[in-house]
Structures are given as C-alpha cells and as structure tokens.
Amino acid sequence: MRELEYAKAIREALFQQMGVDDQIVCFGEDIALYGGLWGATKGLQEEFGSERVFDTPISEAGIVGMGVGAALMGMKPVVELQFTGLITVAMDPIVNTAAKARYINNGSMNVPIVIRSITMSANNVYMGQSLEAWFTHVPGLKVVVPSNAYDVKGLMIAAINDPDPVVFFEHEGLYKTVCEVPEEKYEIPFGKASVSKEGNDVTVVAWSKMLEEVEIAASNLESQNISVEIIDPRTLVPLDFDAIARSVKKTGRLVIAHEAVKVGGFGGEIAARFAESEISKYLKSPIVRVGNKGVPVPYSAELSKYVVPSAEDVERAVKTTMDLPKA
Amino acid sequence: MVAKNANDLSAHDYRKMYSMMLTSRLFTQKVLELNKEGVLKVGLHPSTGQEAIGIGACYSLSTDDWVIPSLRTMEAFWAKGVTVLEQLNAVIGNSGSISDGKESFHHCGYPELGIMAGSSIVGSQVPLAAGIGLSLKNKKTNNVVICFFGDGATGRGDFHEGLNLAAVLNLPVVFVCENNLYFQTVPASVGMAINDISDKAVGYGMPGVTVDGQDVFAVYDVVSEAVNRARNGDGPTLIECKTLSFLGHYPTMLKLEDIRDFKENQRWRKRDPLEILGTNGRDKKYITSEDVELITKQVTKEIENAVEMALQTPATSRESAFKEIYKNPFGEI
Numbered sequence: 001m002r003e004l005e006y007a008k009a010i011r012e013a014l015f016q017q018m019g020v021d022d023q024i025v026c027f028g029e030d031i032a033l034y035g036g037l038w039g040a041t042k043g044l045q046e047e048f049g050s051e052r053v054f055d056t057p058i059s060e061a062g063i064v065g066m067g068v069g070a071a072l073m074g075m076k077p078v079v080e081l082q083f084t085g086l087i088t089v090a091m092d093p094i095v096n097t098a099a100k101a102r103y104i105n106n107g108s109m110n111v112p113i114v115i116r117s118i119t120m121s122a123n124n125v126y127m128g129q130s131l132e133a134w135f136t137h138v139p140g141l142k143v144v145v146p147s148n149a150y151d152v153k154g155l156m157i158a159a160i161n162d163p164d165p166v167v168f169f170e171h172e173g174l175y176k177t178v179c180e181v182p183e184e185k186y187e188i189p190f191g192k193a194s195v196s197k198e199g200n201d202v203t204v205v206a207w208s209k210m211l212e213e214v215e216i217a218a219s220n221l222e223s224q225n226i227s228v229e230i231i232d233p234r235t236l237v238p239l240d241f242d243a244i245a246r247s248v249k250k251t252g253r254l255v256i257a258h259e260a261v262k263v264g265g266f267g268g269e270i271a272a273r274f275a276e277s278e279i280s281k282y283l284k285s286p287i288v289r290v291g292n293k294g295v296p297v298p299y300s301a302e303l304s305k306y307v308v309p310s311a312e313d314v315e316r317a318v319k320t321t322m323d324l325p326k327a
Numbered sequence: 328m329v330a331k332n333a334n335d336l337s338a339h340d341y342r343k344m345y346s347m348m349l350t351s352r353l354f355t356q357k358v359l360e361l362n363k364e365g366v367l368k369v370g371l372h373p374s375t376g377q378e379a380i381g382i383g384a385c386y387s388l389s390t391d392d393w394v395i396p397s398l399r400t401m402e403a404f405w406a407k408g409v410t411v412l413e414q415l416n417a418v419i420g421n422s423g424s425i426s427d428g429k430e431s432f433h434h435c436g437y438p439e440l441g442i443m444a445g446s447s448i449v450g451s452q453v454p455l456a457a458g459i460g461l462s463l464k465n466k467k468t469n470n471v472v473i474c475f476f477g478d479g480a481t482g483r484g485d486f487h488e489g490l491n492l493a494a495v496l497n498l499p500v501v502f503v504c505e506n507n508l509y510f511q512t513v514p515a516s517v518g519m520a521i522n523d524i525s526d527k528a529v530g531y532g533m534p535g536v537t538v539d540g541q542d543v544f545a546v547y548d549v550v551s552e553a554v555n556r557a558r559n560g561d562g563p564t565l566i567e568c569k570t571l572s573f574l575g576h577y578p579t580m581l582k583l584e585d586i587r588d589f590k591e592n593q594r595w596r597k598r599d600p601l602e603i604l605g606t607n608g609r610d611k612k613y614i615t616s617e618d619v620e621l622i623t624k625q626v627t628k629e630i631e632n633a634v635e636m637a638l639q640t641p642a643t644s645r646e647s648a649f650k651e652i653y654k655n656p657f658g659e660i
Contacts, residue, residue: 025461057492062454065458069462073462074462106425106647
C-alpha cells in the first residue's frame, strides 16, 4: 500500500471531504496562501476558492468564535490554532459556547466544528504544552489525539462528520512520519482504541507522539524478554475503556504515558477508572504513570530532554510494575 | 426587503412598536413583583428604560434575518415573535421553556425565529455574530444579523476581534451597542477613555454612528440604513445607542442607590422611551390616549394569563438534565 506523511494525510482528508460537502470551510492563520506551516492545508484554497478557504487575522478567539457562529448556522468549519499555547486565548468560545450550545438549545442547535490544535514536544514553554486533559473536563466536547498518518486521516474525516464540537490535537513532531494510508476515504469511529502492539506482561496506554517513545521502549524491553502490549485510545472523549480493561485482564499490569504534565493529566483519569472498577482486582502491581515532571518545556533542547518523558522513562515504569531492577 | 424610513411607518407600526415596548416594561415589572412576593425565586436583567433600542433595531429585520440579543435585549424576542408565555416559562426554567430549563430566558435561542442563543460571557456574542454573518453571506440570501451588546462588552478582546473579522470579510452584520453608561456597578468611565463608542468603528474601517437610544424612531432610521447596507453587500456598521437602564443591572441583587446618583436616574426618566413614542404618535395622530389605554389593557391581560399558565406548568423532568450534551450519548465520557 502507498505510504503517506501525517501532514499529507490530514490534507487528503480535507480535500476528500470538502469535495463532497460544500458546507465545510477552513480558516485560520497562514492556512490558505501559504498552506499551513506544515502544509496540512496546502492547495486547499486553489481547489476550493477563497470563500471556503481563507487566511484570518491573528485572532484566535475570533477565529473560533466565528467558527462556532458559522457552525450554529449549519456550516462545518475546520479551524486551525497554529500552536496549542494559542488555544488558551480561545477557551471561551470552545468551553462556554461550542460545548454548551446543543445543551442550552435542548438539542435544536449543534456545533459541528473541528478545532485543529497543534502540539509540540519540545523547545518552547508556550507551544510545547500538551493541554488535551483540559478539554476532557468539559462535557459537550470530543477530544481526538491521533498518533499516526493512517489514524489522522480516518479520525479527521470522522471529526468533520461529527455533529458535535471536536478538539483535534495534531502533533508537530508527527507531521513528517509516514505509514500506509489507503487512498480512498474512510472513517475511524471515535471511542475505538487500537492495539498498536500485542504483548503479555504489561499494558502501556499512550497517545499522540508519546506512542513513538513507548514503541522504542517496548522493543528494548522485548530484547530483555519483557512483552509489552500497547494501547492507543485514539480519542480521549469518548474513551474506549473496555479495550484498556481487556488488555489489563490479560497482562495484569498498567503503565499510562503521556507528554502532558503528570499532575492533572488524563492518565490520572484512566487510573481512577481502574481504582473504581472491578478490573482493579486483575492488577498484580500498582499502576504507574509517566508524564512531564511538572516543568514548563524549556527552550534548550539539552534541557527539554529531561522534562519531556522519553522511552527510558517508559522502560523504567514498566520495570517498576514488574518489580525488576531498573537501569 | 428594503427597510423603510421612520417617516414611512404607519399608525399600525406605531401601535405595534408601542405594544412590544410596553410588553417589556410590564413583563419586567411583573417578574420583579412576583420575585418580591416570593412566588418566583428568579430575577432578570431589566431592559426598563432601554426598550426603544431592541424594538427600533429589530423592526427593520425581515423574518429570515437573525438576531443575537445581549443579556438585556428582551425586546428582540418580542420583535422576532416569541410569546410572553414562552418567555415567562424560560424565566422560570420550567418544562414549557424552549431550553427545557437548561438556560435562562435572555440566553435562550429560538432558531426557527432567527434568534441565536448567546452566553453569559459578556461580548462573546460579537465573534459569534461574525460567524452567523459568514454563513448568511455564504448562503447568498441577502439576510443579515443584528448583534446586541452593552458598553461593557466593548472593552473585551472579543469585541475587537469580532468587528475586525466582520469588516475584513465584509460580513452582513449590524453591531448595536446598548450603551447604558454602566458596567454592572461602576460607571463606564472606569473602562473607557472615550465618550462615544461609535468612535471605535473608524479603527475597523466601518461606519460608526451614535444615536439617541430613547427614541425608537431615531434607532429605527439608523439601524434600517445599516441593515440595507449589509443586505446590499456593503458590510458591517457599528451603532451606539445612548441609554440608561432605569432599574440598574440586576435589581433583585444590586440596589440602585448603592451604585448611582438618584438625580441622574430622574433626569433620564424624563426621557422615557414609551413617552417619547407616545408623544410622537399623538402628534402624528397615530396613537390616541384611547389606543394607549387599550394596548395597556391587552398587554396586561396577556401577561396575567401567561403568569397563570406558567405557574401551572410543571418543572422539567430529572432526565432533561442529562439529555442533549452530545447527539449520541456515550455515558460517562
């Protein structure tokens, strides 16, 4: 099968869906003439015209607010917030308007908007933030965290077709990664995890770019005869808890890893679900979380490598759950 | 539809405007009375003293046009066809309300009537209106949206971003500021270094007009011109209506005398929008004293009937609280 980059898979999803649904519009900073800083919207304006694809002023609250207004009127805006740090400026229209509109209108109105927000791992205290957990805390929003090109295409198409507001976290560090991506259109349903790798000893749950580090850790551990099963939930809201529970029933051990700060991160929610559930009796050892150690991601690459969780951190966590000596 | 000039309004229009403005006045009075008596636990953001703005502005709209009210634009609901009973049910938040008790009346949306729900975040409706305008422009139906907000909203970033986007994209939006000179408990001078909010328009490249918000015909003239411009594809306008909320921000909680000089209120009360309309109508022989009496009777009766019915309407069901969060629910996240 053909291989495609993550950024190009997003672009292909937008092209394919805009071609069949004229209610879809795309706007944001640098997305039209330049085609997005990573090319995810390249050529869209040429193909679909400047009424449907256009650049905006530097105006994040306005971009999302206008998008929500248009969505309430039946359009399907796909808006871009160039970096996750910028999403803080647009919290009001996301949290107070988009997430509440269906509810306050008792179902007579809805907000089919996709808010694309781009996360970075490193080198920037503002842009290097992983803020996905905040949005899981707001009823009415769906939260998508794709980790590869195949998923990002199918999840983007599902997000556009979803009748409710979706916060879609892309990752700058994944844009150039490639995998097999079908040329035809397909949807990946929300709330359906994928098993990235099967294994027997420990379950590791991770999403977005963290998955790359988990895969490196799993392969290192494999050579030490430790078999890791990797679960990628793909969407945090809705969450496929059953898939995680099934895996833990088999392995009896759980590690949750994310680039986001450990305190208040979504890993805590997954751990809490176990604490509340019958499934916890299958656990042979305490759950271990891996996350940012509670430090703004510093500019210096030398420094940020100590802060952003790595394959080594995952490896250590897995060994902790197995009560093995750590390197 | 081309909106008319105030000179072209008929006796029928005068009486209709009077009736709707009086509905706000008496509705507010009744709700506050019922609150005082302990019959209703809720209060409201009164539009008393400001009734000319919503009526004068919305009177230039056709049925397919949209409006997004501020927390105080009660008149937009009457002008768009919401009934007194529907509004009262919404104030109470019972099962007869359009949101089924999920939102207070001033933020209720009536999509079939072209009323968009706002939110409690002052000024958040401004970029939303740009989005409504974007969609109307896209549909090429020549419809427009009026966005209402108070003076307090103009200090927010949303105001700036919404007006800038509407101007840059040439959207069919009429921004109507109800400048009632107070930000909740403080005079507007606390948050504004200028006197006229319409001055801000020049910074966005759109026309800005200040108008007497007590005079329904003056408001109508200015807004209908802006509506016509927007309909013709000539972009947005910022209109500032100078007014005063006679009862203050939220009278069941905040005492007017703690906030404002009594004399200022007296001065403004001499410019009561209902009296200005009435005098103008009598001069033109469009409204007689008998008309006023008859309209007052009709409106009073309608409100009394609505109170009786709304108080008998059952509370919303427990299930309602858990419905309409997502189209397809999936349980706890």
